[in-house]
Amino acid sequence: MHDPGRGRMARRGLETLVEYASPAPSAFAEMLGGLIDANVRANPDKKKDFDALVARVGIWVTDIDEGVTLVFDAGHLTVHNGLEPQRTITIRAEAETVMSLSNLKIGPLGMPVYYDEVGRGVALQLLRGRLKIDGLLSNIATLNRVTRIFSVQ
Amino acid sequence: MTVKFGSDDWAKQFKDEVNKSSAYKSAAKGWKWTVGLVVEAEPDKNFPESRGVVMDLFDGEARDITVGSVADAQKCDFVITAPYTRWKQVSTKELDATKGMLQGKLKLKGDLPTIVRYTKASQEMTECTTRVAVEWPDEA
Numbered sequence: 001m002h003d004p005g006r007g008r009m010a011r012r013g014l015e016t017l018v019e020y021a022s023p024a025p026s027a028f029a030e031m032l033g034g035l036i037d038a039n040v041r042a043n044p045d046k047k048k049d050f051d052a053l054v055a056r057v058g059i060w061v062t063d064i065d066e067g068v069t070l071v072f073d074a075g076h077l078t079v080h081n082g083l084e085p086q087r088t089i090t091i092r093a094e095a096e097t098v099m100s101l102s103n104l105k106i107g108p109l110g111m112p113v114y115y116d117e118v119g120r121g122v123a124l125q126l127l128r129g130r131l132k133i134d135g136l137l138s139n140i141a142t143l144n145r146v147t148r149i150f151s152v153q
Numbered sequence: 154m155t156v157k158f159g160s161d162d163w164a165k166q167f168k169d170e171v172n173k174s175s176a177y178k179s180a181a182k183g184w185k186w187t188v189g190l191v192v193e194a195e196p197d198k199n200f201p202e203s204r205g206v207v208m209d210l211f212d213g214e215a216r217d218i219t220v221g222s223v224a225d226a227q228k229c230d231f232v233i234t235a236p237y238t239r240w241k242q243v244s245t246k247e248l249d250a251t252k253g254m255l256q257g258k259l260k261l262k263g264d265l266p267t268i269v270r271y272t273k274a275s276q277e278m279t280e281c282t283t284r285v286a287v288e289w290p291d292e293a
Contacts, residue, residue: 026257027254027255027256027257027258027260028255028256028257030257031254031255031261031265034265035265035266035269038264038265038266039266042266061255063252064252064255064256066255066256095249095251095252095255096251098255099251099269099272100272102269103269103270103272152266152267152269152270153270
């Protein structure tokens, strides 16, 4: 059980899915938390992924020097300002690429689509080393699940 | 022609730039929400009163862009709020609007998945503002 008094909740009066570890979440933390909250509430498939996901995901935006850690705990997310230890996956990219990640389409079998314009852009950033994902190889299924939850498409 | 920031002429030129942009037309296909920009006053920058900009955008077209009250802008489906200096930084390409939002320099109100889905359109919209030759009140 999480402590509702610990941080701010994304929504009041509804089941709390997302909360913030800090009483003063960063704008980036609020944006990601709000985005995931809205996605999960609007889409039953994303809710299934959200309920199943247990992982600590770091996202660092290299051109604004800000990041968050998303701690998914089977149906509950706590968003921390900055990078917290013991992360399963850490994504490092520029702001534009982070926005592109949330615009990846999800294709057959729940796999992110890397062959359309947005997907090719993301793949190119990965090849050029401008998108770095620590923990990628051993956590591909987790990354795909995070991408599905994160995607607005 | 140089126009005063936040004037009716500025709004008209901004609208013309949006409607000239094929990139915006294509990226904003399907967009059907109003957007309000709130420009907060900075009296020390010769911008003494907050103003609102109301953008009626529909399916890749700017049907109307008007300058009015903050209350009008706040009634829109999406509202972006920042002080005058920040808007000037966006319009002069000193500040990237996406980064500005992630950093909380521009405050966004509205449905996040929708605005994220149209990131490209909002980037092109920002490009359109940079194409308007502006006379800034703090430089007058």
